[in-house]
Amino acid sequence: MHALLATGHSKPAVQRQLGMTYRTVKALADAANPEELFRGQWQNRPSVLDEYKPYLDDRWNEGRTNAWKLWEEIAPLGYKGSYQRVSAYLRQKRTAPRAVTAQPPSPRTVAGWILRRPTALSEAEQLQLKTVLAQCPELDALTRHVRSFAVMLTERQGERLPEWLDAVRQDDLPSLHTLAAGIDRALLSGGTCRRRDPVRW
Numbered sequence: 001m002h003a004l005l006a007t008g009h010s011k012p013a014v015q016r017q018l019g020m021t022y023r024t025v026k027a028l029a030d031a032a033n034p035e036e037l038f039r040g041q042w043q044n045r046p047s048v049l050d051e052y053k054p055y056l057d058d059r060w061n062e063g064r065t066n067a068w069k070l071w072e073e074i075a076p077l078g079y080k081g082s083y084q085r086v087s088a089y090l091r092q093k094r095t096a097p098r099a100v101t102a103q104p105p106s107p108r109t110v111a112g113w114i115l116r117r118p119t120a121l122s123e124a125e126q127l128q129l130k131t132v133l134a135q136c137p138e139l140d141a142l143t144r145h146v147r148s149f150a151v152m153l154t155e156r157q158g159e160r161l162p163e164w165l166d167a168v169r170q171d172d173l174p175s176l177h178t179l180a181a182g183i184d185r186a187l188l189s190g191g192t193c194r195r196r197d198p199v200r201w
Contacts, residue, residue, distance in 0.1 A: 005029060048081040049089060050103070051124040054131040056086070060093060067091075077123045105132065114143045117150075141171045 005014060011029060015021070049056075052074045059070055067087040071079075074086070105113075105128060113121060113129045121129065133140040145168055152160050165183065168176045 047085070048079070049085050051122075051128060052077065052079050053089065053103075055124070055127045056089065058131060060090070065090065065094075074124075077127070079124070110139075114146055118147065138171075138173065142173055142176065145171070145173070145176055 005011070009017070011026060014029075055074060055077070056070055059073070064070060067090045068083065070090070071083045071086040110129065110132055113125055118126070129143075133143060145164070148164060148167075151157070152164060161183070165180050168180045
């Protein structure tokens, strides 16, 4: 099939010639190597364990490999699934030739966690965010500045703005530097901000 595609045949033409479904042709054409063809569709289905896998990964890396004890640890954090599911995930880690780790959360999901009030996050979400931030100092700094700014706005602590701007400038965060420069220009020009809608955070 790859030979036909390489000679200029389109996927629909290959589909007709080989008598395959278009979905099969696309899956074969998109696979970078044979191993990718063995990934069942069920592997991408959401599981009640997904949001707790980063926690299990961390505990596993710390040498905590007892499935029952780890199940007892995540149950108070909100996990409603069975012990068998936890045991199966850890069994994968024991038998897989390469370490099994949780899929990282999407950038959109992480941004949502950062922009929400910390108390509005579940314990599992807080754990996942903590894991992400521990691996990226820049994102950790960004989160601190964003949350500090949100508190300053919602609690009307305008006197803290110069301190916040100084803190932002000390970190290598170009996007926040742009925001800080814009605020500086507004202050120098005597601009004012009018609060039209209540801030919700």
